Amino acid sequence: MIIMQQLITSFIASAGFGILFNAPRNALVQCGLVGMFGWILYYVLVEAGMDAVPATTFAAMLVAVLSHTCAKIFKKPIIIFTVSGVIPLVPGGIAYNAMRNFVENDYYTGVQLSAQVMLLSGGIAIGLMFSGVINQLVNKSRMLFK
Amino acid sequence: MLLKLLTRGAFFLSFPQAKLYNINKSIAFEAGGFMFEQITIEKVCILAGKIMLVSGAETYRVEDTMDRISTAFGVKNPQSYATPTGISFSLDIAGTSNFLRVTNRSTDLHKIAEVNNISRKITAGELDIKEAYEQLEKIDQAKLTFPAWAQILAAALVSGCFAIMFGGTWNDFIPSSIAGAFGFAGMLGFERVIEIRFLAEFFGAFLIGLSALLFLYCGFGNALDKTIIGAVMPLVPGLHITNAIRDLMAGHLVSGLSKGVEALLTAFAIGAGVALIIAFV
Numbered sequence: 001m002i003i004m005q006q007l008i009t010s011f012i013a014s015a016g017f018g019i020l021f022n023a024p025r026n027a028l029v030q031c032g033l034v035g036m037f038g039w040i041l042y043y044v045l046v047e048a049g050m051d052a053v054p055a056t057t058f059a060a061m062l063v064a065v066l067s068h069t070c071a072k073i074f075k076k077p078i079i080i081f082t083v084s085g086v087i088p089l090v091p092g093g094i095a096y097n098a099m100r101n102f103v104e105n106d107y108y109t110g111v112q113l114s115a116q117v118m119l120l121s122g123g124i125a126i127g128l129m130f131s132g133v134i135n136q137l138v139n140k141s142r143m144l145f146k
Numbered sequence: 147m148l149l150k151l152l153t154r155g156a157f158f159l160s161f162p163q164a165k166l167y168n169i170n171k172s173i174a175f176e177a178g179g180f181m182f183e184q185i186t187i188e189k190v191c192i193l194a195g196k197i198m199l200v201s202g203a204e205t206y207r208v209e210d211t212m213d214r215i216s217t218a219f220g221v222k223n224p225q226s227y228a229t230p231t232g233i234s235f236s237l238d239i240a241g242t243s244n245f246l247r248v249t250n251r252s253t254d255l256h257k258i259a260e261v262n263n264i265s266r267k268i269t270a271g272e273l274d275i276k277e278a279y280e281q282l283e284k285i286d287q288a289k290l291t292f293p294a295w296a297q298i299l300a301a302a303l304v305s306g307c308f309a310i311m312f313g314g315t316w317n318d319f320i321p322s323s324i325a326g327a328f329g330f331a332g333m334l335g336f337e338r339v340i341e342i343r344f345l346a347e348f349f350g351a352f353l354i355g356l357s358a359l360l361f362l363y364c365g366f367g368n369a370l371d372k373t374i375i376g377a378v379m380p381l382v383p384g385l386h387i388t389n390a391i392r393d394l395m396a397g398h399l400v401s402g403l404s405k406g407v408e409a410l411l412t413a414f415a416i417g418a419g420v421a422l423i424i425a426f427v
Binding site for chain 2: 005006009010012013016017018019020021022023024025027039075076077079080082083086087088090092093095096097099100102103104121124125128129132
């Protein structure tokens with residue numbers, strides 16, 4: 001039930017971001033699906049007890065691979081799919097909490113949370129880079145075997 | 147002998163011209179009766195690059211598109227350089243370079259996809275230079291964005307859904323949606339009045355904090371935190387973050403860093419806007 005709720009909300013959230021970023025109308029559903037799969041992987045991993053940083057990295061990897069496939073199939077720039085897909089993984093909540101602690105003069109917790117935000121952003125970066133690496137490997141191996 | 151000389155002369159006469167024609171293929175056409183406009187490869191490339199950059203594409207994609215278009219028109223060694231604030235392009239090394247300043251940037255993935263389409267068609271040889279320029283110009287002037295009410299509605303849905311995703315209850319859905327819609331509408335309106343993006347985002351976040359607090363006082367919603375986090379998400383600079391990462395990975399250090407700074411400034415503006423409210427709680 002909770003998973004179902006997360007699936008629906010993450011789909012709507014990612015597709016809604018497609019509207020905010022003015023993605024092509026016929027790509028909105030794909031944007032929503034990419035975001036949904038990424039978020040569900042993250043959610044399941046965190047529920048299973050994994051730390052948030054590796055979970056974000058794996059989810060971002062999934063988003064990158066899915067976006068790449070979508071870009072190939074629908075012949076659209078990959079950025080359309082990655083942007084909407086990565087949005088649910090952006091550590092907005094932790095960044096907010098960090099800011100809140102700074103305002104309440106609890107700098108110790110604030111710095112701690114900021115460091116976590118930086119690590120999570122780094123995780124997203126590594127995950128997104130992954131698809132580029134895979135793509136290059138596939139291209140290189142194709143050239144080798146020709 | 148004479149004949150040979152003549153043919154050779156003719157060859158020499160025609161060859162440089164033919165080469166020149168290939169590299170600097172330009173067509174003059176009549177528009178509006180008396181006006182003549184020259185369409186050159188540089189113009190087509192720079193227009194394509196400008197549309198993409200203004201719409202928020204990664205700089206490496208902008209450069210790649212310009213190179214592909216010019217290569218398709220027969221240029222051997224195109225040189226392009228794009229940063230978030232300007233494009234420089236020349237047809238050959240040490241050739242004349244053309245420069246274009248980009249002042250306003252927004253987010254419009256649809257235009258990026260359209261330019262991508264045209265670039266594909268040019269590479270496939272389906273468009274000649276004049277048709278390409280006309281189509282690009284059409285895209286440049288088109289308004290493809292969703293209407294403001296649709297964007298605000300989307301922002302409301304996004305806010306409510308994020309409140310649920312980040313662990314809120316369904317009681318937080320409606321307050322978060324309304325606060326998100328207020329914040330986004332406030333940002334859009336403020337952006338029209340004052341052309342400083344960061345101030346608009348600050349104002350939007352301030353509105354979000356204010357309305358979330360009001361809802362809580364009136365008895366709507368359970369958690370102030372979840373409501374605000376959800377409502378703030380439509381303002382989060384997700385595109386800048388992904389762009390910065392992709393540009394840095396592609397080796398475009400200047401563009402990547404400047405986009406990263408833009409994302410950081412936006413995040414700071416949002417945080418400050420919300421913090422102003424929290425400070426009074």
